[in-house]
Amino acid sequence: MGQSKGWGMRGTFRIANLAMTGALLVALGACTAQYRSHGYIPPEEDLQQIVPGVDTRASVEDVIGVPSSAGVLRESGYYYVESEVRHFAWKRPEVVGREVLAITFDEAGVVNNLVTYGLEDGKVVPLTRRVTQTGDGDIGFIRKLFGNLGGLSADQLFGN
Template sequence: MRRLSKASAGLILAVALGLAGCSAQYRVHGYVPPEEDLQQIVPGVDTRASVEDVVGVPSTAGVQDDSGFYYVESQVRSFAWQRPEVVDRTVLAITFDGAGVVENIVTYGLEDGQVVPLTRRVTKSGDGNIGFIRQLFGNIGGFSASDLLNN
């Protein structure tokens, strides 16, 4: 049996680590309740409180009139230097009627449409593209001596 030299062993280790670093990494974000938990929810009977007890607090709730609970789970693939890519997304929507009773339970996936980026939107200020110096000196000439003396 022949022994490997230190240089050969180091080269094999470097190649193995390099190949391991090039494998895709998958991360799961969010939560969608399992099907067996969803089977316990009865439309027309269960309420918001009972849904929270059975499947947990939702990722997000309906903006208008608290119309529904939404549970979102995304699987993201990262590979080497490439930008992370959403490879699977599941959205579970539980809608309620005006009395807060479960109306419907629907599950959506990527096959139902496009990937919707889940990001926070930030409202930009009304200043537009006015630079700092322009803002700083913008009020020069806007005052008169009488404005200052009429205190």
């Protein structure tokens, strides 16, 4: 009579070992950092086409596109921003690279200068801020509400 061929203890340990190795590889693969780019900086060959003192706002937009942001005043400039953000496991995303191309214009709307800034030129500046900070510090609502009551006189209250 023949012996039945089954998995046996050796086969069970082999399967368990493969399962543990597979789980370990999946866990290690999940811990690799991911990098994402946001924004747009025109390529250098496109920037070479812009001539300070000659090109205007319209010609800049035709050559390299509409900027991601512009200055508060119309004459202040165009800003093209590209950021590289590192995402790693449970940690907060971290900005690891940022490049800002600033194109300034004179009063007539002609290109004055092209300057590129990176993280090495300063600290990371948040480009959008969703919370407005007040200058009041820790003054509570009630204190703000009643803070001016002592400054009123009877003449001001009754109009005398």
